[in-house]
Amino acid sequence: MSVSESASRRIPLQLSLGGTELQALCGPGNRVLLRIERYYQVSFLGQPGDWMVEGDQAAEAVQAIRRLQTHLERYGELSEVDIEGAMKDEGGTQAAADVLIAGRRHICGKTPNQRSYLKAIRSKTLTLAVGPAGSGKTYLAVAAAVSAMNSNRVERIILTRPAVEAGERLGFLPGDMQQKVDPYLRPLFDALADMLGVERMNALLEQNRIEIAPLAYMRGRTLNDAFVILDEAQNTTREQMKMFLTRLGFGACMVVTGDVTQVDLPRHQQSGLLHALKVLERVPDIAICRLDARDVVRHQLVEQIVNAYEDDDRD
Template structure:
């Protein structure tokens, strides 16, 4: 029998009166850019006036649900960011009702954070439920930003007394001794992504105040030796650039009432060839240890510019070949 052609589907989409003209304009985007992205993503057409559309295409219901989710994001947060839009387009598993209800929304300073993909939501769940979480994934998959958000939320709710963020100061073949400036000036560029994430959630003024009070500490990994970290949320970022010895040293800093997250991209190890990555080793050694969560994010979890995901996929394909 010849294959039957899929029937065209039409969905009438009428948004609630909660959105004024300015909100509708933000929902649609400049020159209807957001609507065009939904049309391209689901291969549908949205016909009619803004807020009152006829959605035509095989995936009309999924496209309408995406628009409803964007509306719910806009009502809940008062704005739509590029990350919000990209997250909605990547994940069909969340409904508009989930978004409107603030399902799994984490309040981190001035930001409302939610996992944009199933893997990101599993990652946040692991951080909530496990004492130690190891997360690996490519650039843009949210492993560092979400960990910092969880740390800010934990301190804001008084579950921990302070946040400690650290990184190994080894990247792209450079060594601190060859960089200009004193130790602080040498180290700052390596820790800048952590400063940026904190500033985004807390604002520069509040972040600076918490740094001065010692409520937030950002330091190179070498500064962790010999310490025991109690009642703290501790994050080790770029952990693929730790040696086995450094990783063991760091993990054994864990104290009472503390939570620890280790993040890294195992495809971008900058250690000398004769040294093995402590993160890769830890993933093998700790896989079956209770109260440790291991999360693997992928190119599909990249919520940055769409080109970033395509770049990650291209490099992965080249490595497989």
Template structure:
């Protein structure tokens, strides 16, 4: 039996933000949820069978709850969450929204946008060593950086160390022009970009000058013990097993490590095994080490990126180190 339900919000702007003020998004929601949607000013009216209207009401209620927690929706986010809700009986989206994980940094609060991102952050909170493995655009490095900055601001650690292998230069940077900073900057630029998204530029400069935030190639970690620090190894698919072991054994007292990488984007010579491919087989049974695997469903870039990744996954030819970029 058809029913109608009208959802009312504090303002017209508040209502339109839930579907990104895009009529196409409402049309998509109508098709997925099986209801008719009409919106005017500060209200959204749902018409359809009682069961589907109840589901649609829950979906928009969850969006509203997420918005109150700090989620700012763009059209890709709306479509992603709509598909997530439609994928099962709503369990995944309810879990994502109703049990929030919020990472506070100086410039913004960061909320996971997918269930995979949330489980990743929960693993980071529980374990001293976490591996985040998965395709580009899933937030592996960004969320790791957010967790590190939040821990620093709460005085849970005294410093942050960010590193990645400069594999394109073979970690022999001497032939490149400029001083050390100029030599390594092209390889570490993505880490700086994430820092500036979460901290004011003056804070990044001051903390870097004081050594509270250190960004360096992986080769510079050799021979050190890193205590009371948050240590992130990015692009770990480009480490050899020897480099991975060297990095992991730098772990000191009161420190935490996050290792991120995409095993489909290995730049090592084909004869070399990736340390990120090997690590899960060797370390999987050690308490305190957690392996989180992202999927294309966790991609938070343009929706086409997810489809591109899925297409490449289907075409993968089974090379032990994955296709080389």
């Protein structure tokens, strides 16, 4: 091994953090450091905050720690998503101008694809996003919607999903309409509650500034001055997708998200999302964003599961 190669395997890392901040950066029981060690196959040698990082990807590990330090100094906390995102972020530290203030959360794209996705939402009237579970396509869309409403760029948020498991015939389910649609729209409620808190979310629902409804209830409407999100769009038919897209009104922004590997429609029906990706590719003011396993920022096993299924599909 040459001298330069040897040097690249051992990189000093000194952090100017107080004891509380350093403890938060390392995590309980050094959980954050251990995760970075496993991800990059490196070792942190020495005392906390004054390390020698050893391994073939020592430079990448140091950059990840620096990104986490910047985030911690800026926002005072680190979430699991922040930790996973720091290891996938090839673009360096996040510019403050690119951070969405969505209720009580400061949210930004953790990977280059996620940042491109948010940029598309800001610059285009309609954005179609496809990607696997955990790639942020729904959560980031909801964050953009909350940010847009809080800054008065839109008057309301409308969130919808196709209730395909019930054939969009919800009458046989027990309870009132809210109870009927809850199982299909729960992921959207969860994202809103995370950003706004349950009390604030419920208040906005009562004021009708946030509306959550099955896709079938969009028929015949014109959606003006609204941020509209269609989630799980891979389970729309061509006719349903056309119906939804033509609800677009003045001053509105639309985001359509889905995972084209998880279509639950009957075999004889083509996914409306797959069709839309083909026919709308060259229409002005429409962006198409494709996320993949590299953008998954859930538990580390989720990315491995996604990759395993993709490998099996190719075989």
